[in-house]
Amino acid sequence: MSCEHLICANCAGPVVEGRCPACRASRARVHHHGLGGLSPLLIAAVLLIVLGCTLALSHLYGA
Incomplete structure (x- = not known):
């Protein structure tokens, strides 16, 4: 609306x-709006960045 x-x-x-x-x-x-006035698109982007960093670090350290 x-x-x-x-x-x-x-x-x-x-x-x-x-x-x-x-x-x-x-x-x-x-x-x-979503959490704390942040747009849902921004929250999704932050989550994807965190996921990407987590995967990169796990690959780097061989966990």
């Missing part, structure tokens, strides 16, 4: 601009 076309009932402004606390809360609810 996108908040591009939503209009806030509190301030009558576009929700995407986040003019008032109600807009910001609605925008945050629509665009819920």
Whole structure:
């Protein structure tokens, strides 16, 4: 879902601009993010990098 076309009932402004606390809360609810506000894509990239480093180290040390 996108908040591009939503209009806030509190301030009558576009929700995407986040003019008032109600807009910001609605925008945050629509665009819920992963752990600690990080995007799921960023979390997946970090996990892949950690996995790659782990595999490289296990290959290097022959474990």
